[in-house]
Amino acid sequence: MNAQLYHLTRLESLTGNLFIDGKYTEAIELGKELLETAKKTEDIKATMNAHLNLACCYYYLGEIEIAFQHILDYKVLCDEFGDDRDKYYLYYLSALIYAYEENFEEAKEAMKQCIRIAQELEMFYSVSSSFNSYSNYLLHEGNYEKALHYALKALAIAKEHCPSEILLQCHIYLSIASSYIGLNELSKAEKIINQLELNQYINNLPHEKAHFLHVKATFHRSKGEHDIALQLLHKSFNIYSDYNNQMKLKSILKVIAEIYESLGNYKKSYEAMKEYLTIVEKLFSTRLSSKIRELDVNQSIKAIEKRANVDSLTGVYNRYYIETTCDKWLKEMKKTDEHICCVVIDIDSFKNINDTFGHLIGDEVIKGVAQACLKVANEDKENIIVGRYGGDEFIVLLKGYPSHSIMERAKQLYNEITSFQINYLTNEIKVTVSIGVVCTNSIPYAKKFTQIFKVADQALYMAKRQGKNQIVYLSNENC
Numbered sequence: 001m002n003a004q005l006y007h008l009t010r011l012e013s014l015t016g017n018l019f020i021d022g023k024y025t026e027a028i029e030l031g032k033e034l035l036e037t038a039k040k041t042e043d044i045k046a047t048m049n050a051h052l053n054l055a056c057c058y059y060y061l062g063e064i065e066i067a068f069q070h071i072l073d074y075k076v077l078c079d080e081f082g083d084d085r086d087k088y089y090l091y092y093l094s095a096l097i098y099a100y101e102e103n104f105e106e107a108k109e110a111m112k113q114c115i116r117i118a119q120e121l122e123m124f125y126s127v128s129s130s131f132n133s134y135s136n137y138l139l140h141e142g143n144y145e146k147a148l149h150y151a152l153k154a155l156a157i158a159k160e161h162c163p164s165e166i167l168l169q170c171h172i173y174l175s176i177a178s179s180y181i182g183l184n185e186l187s188k189a190e191k192i193i194n195q196l197e198l199n200q201y202i203n204n205l206p207h208e209k210a211h212f213l214h215v216k217a218t219f220h221r222s223k224g225e226h227d228i229a230l231q232l233l234h235k236s237f238n239i240y241s242d243y244n245n246q247m248k249l250k251s252i253l254k255v256i257a258e259i260y261e262s263l264g265n266y267k268k269s270y271e272a273m274k275e276y277l278t279i280v281e282k283l284f285s286t287r288l289s290s291k292i293r294e295l296d297v298n299q300s301i302k303a304i305e306k307r308a309n310v311d312s313l314t315g316v317y318n319r320y321y322i323e324t325t326c327d328k329w330l331k332e333m334k335k336t337d338e339h340i341c342c343v344v345i346d347i348d349s350f351k352n353i354n355d356t357f358g359h360l361i362g363d364e365v366i367k368g369v370a371q372a373c374l375k376v377a378n379e380d381k382e383n384i385i386v387g388r389y390g391g392d393e394f395i396v397l398l399k400g401y402p403s404h405s406i407m408e409r410a411k412q413l414y415n416e417i418t419s420f421q422i423n424y425l426t427n428e429i430k431v432t433v434s435i436g437v438v439c440t441n442s443i444p445y446a447k448k449f450t451q452i453f454k455v456a457d458q459a460l461y462m463a464k465r466q467g468k469n470q471i472v473y474l475s476n477e478n479c
Contacts (some may be wrong), residue, residue: 008037008046015053017437021167022205024057025243031057048077050292052089060094060207062245075296079303088117088126090300095133100247104137108462111137123162128154128168135175144182153174167201170208174215181215181222189219210239214252226259233259250279311388313363314370321397324388326449329399333440338400340446341439342456343410345373345417347392348468357424364422365431366392372416376409384409395453403441403475410437432469436460442475 003251011034018027039048053069078086098107111134118126130156136146154397155172173192180189193216196202202212209259217232233256240248253276255429309321317325329340346354347369354362368390373396383399386437400410414435422429436459438452443469446452455474463472 008034008041008043011037012046012049015050017281019053020055020165022207023203024061024207025055028057028061044077044081048074048081048086051077052093056096059100060245061243062247062249064100064247071097075300082300082303082307084117084308085121085123085431087305088121088123091117094132099137102140104141108134108137113306124157125165125168128157128162128165128172130154131157132168132172132175135172135179139175139178139182142182144179148176148179148183150181166199167205167208168359170196170199170201171211174211178215178218181218184222185221185223193219206239207243207245210236210248211237214248217255221255221259226263230256230259239442246279246282250276251277311370314367314388316370316374316394317385317387319387319389321402322385322389322397323384323449326397326452329397330440330447330449330452336400337405339440340452341398341401341406341409342449342452343398343413343458344389344436344453344456345369345394345395345396345413346434346460346464348434350392353429357427357429359428361422361424362392365429368420368422369394369417369431369433371414372420375416376413395456403439406437406439407471407473410435410473414471434460434463435471436463437471437473439475 004409011030015027015030015034018024018030031050035047035050035054040049043222051070051074055067055074058064058067058070072264074093075090078090082090091110095107095110095114098104098110104360111130113128114130115134118124131150135147135150135154138144138150149174155169155176158172163170173196177189177192177196180186180192193212195451196212197216202208213236217229217236220226221229237249237252237256240252253272257269257276258443259273260266260272308402309317311318326340328344329338332338333340347365350362350365366388369389370386373394377386377396383401385397387395387397389395396413398406401409416431416434418429420431422431436456438455438459440446440452443452443455446455459472459474463470463475466472
């Protein structure tokens with residue numbers, strides 16, 4: 001590893017760790033350095049990570065407009081270079097924005113997607129964290145029973161898969177304690193609060209301390225101990241003031257105003273409410289409702305999925321998508337009884353085309369074959385898909401077609417492919433193909449793509465041996 005790459009990797013690691021530890025201000029300083037270094041070295045992934053960390057840090061510090069700009073910068077890069085893992089972070093960022101807007105229904109929907117993707121990718125820290133975020137949205141809605149359910153799920157995952165992530169567990173325990181307070185199970189909440197009070201993360205990280213004091217104040221308020229609750233809230237308020245976290249200050253001031261009102265101290269209640277309204281007005285002026293359209297997470301997800309599933313040269317599906325779709329169809333076949341047919345197409349003498357006319361013309365031939373296959377597939381998009389298996393080999397999968405009609409479809413593919421030609425200087429390049437076909441009614445044991453493909457490939461091999469430029473259909477009648 002060269003020195004520059006080592007420095008970049010180290011910056012990424014340090015920035016991420018500082019964010020996870022709740023040291024947002026320090027993470028921002030390193031994040032800026034990471035962003036500058038990543039841009040200089042033109043490292044796209046490191047640039048994306050820098051924008052992601054900076055967006056989250058600024059968000060938790062209440063600097064919403066700066067956070068949102070980093071989110072948009074991250075999205076632009078995601079649209080072009082994102083992968084499956086980036087889907088998670090796109091939904092995560094959109095959930096943050098919806099939560100800021102107090103649109104908890106949309107925030108929950110986005111977080112559900114986070115949970116799904118994190119589970120698929122076995123990102124266990126993220127699975128646990130996402131369940132906890134979902135729990136927090138339910139707490140804001142006052143749905144304490146469900147909030148407790150999801151917080152307990154988050155804790156179980158954290159303990160099993162990432163037991164060393166103590167800060168994550170602290171966050172989850174605070175959600176559990178808040179749920180118990182909401183359910184008026186104060187003895188259970190008190191037990192958790194007493195344990196957390198001794199935790200080094202709670203005592204050494206200002207934001208975690210402020211969060212803890214807020215939860216503890218809620219506990220004492222539920223017990224009717226308003227003076228203690230007010231003392232704790234003011235301590236929490238002072239910590240958040242140091243970081244100018246307007247969102248947290250707003251929520252604390254509202255509670256302070258409510259407590260003073262319940263105590264009959266209307267002067268202090270008015271002062272707290274006046275300060276609360278000032279912050280609300282400030283936050284309202286930076287609301288992101290008009291900007292959130294720019295985020296358009298679904299568009300980014302589609303771009304990522306398309307790039308993951310589509311062959312870049314031809315625009316048809318790639319091998320991965322063909323294999324996974326075929327496996328899914330074969331699994332569904334048990335219920336639907338719809339047979340699956342696999343058509344394997346190979347361009348005849350393609351090496352000669354490349355050697356004679358060059359690879360650019362070879363690419364045009366490959367693209368022409370793909371478009372000819374798509375022309376047939378577009379007649380029934382739900383039941384016919386086209387993919388490039390590799391090189392000059394294509395696969396067409398058909399679902400639910402009766403055996404007697406498969407040969408007609410194979411001939412249709414053959415006719416479309418062999419009807420086009422490419423003109424190069426004074427040459428007319430015509431294409432022929434060999435095709436192998438098989439259906440699951442002839443191989444009922446097939447449960448995976450590899451099994452049905454193997455037989456179709458044998459049919460293709462027979463077509464090649466018998467002189468090319470023909471179709472071989474292996475069925476019960478001729479196998």
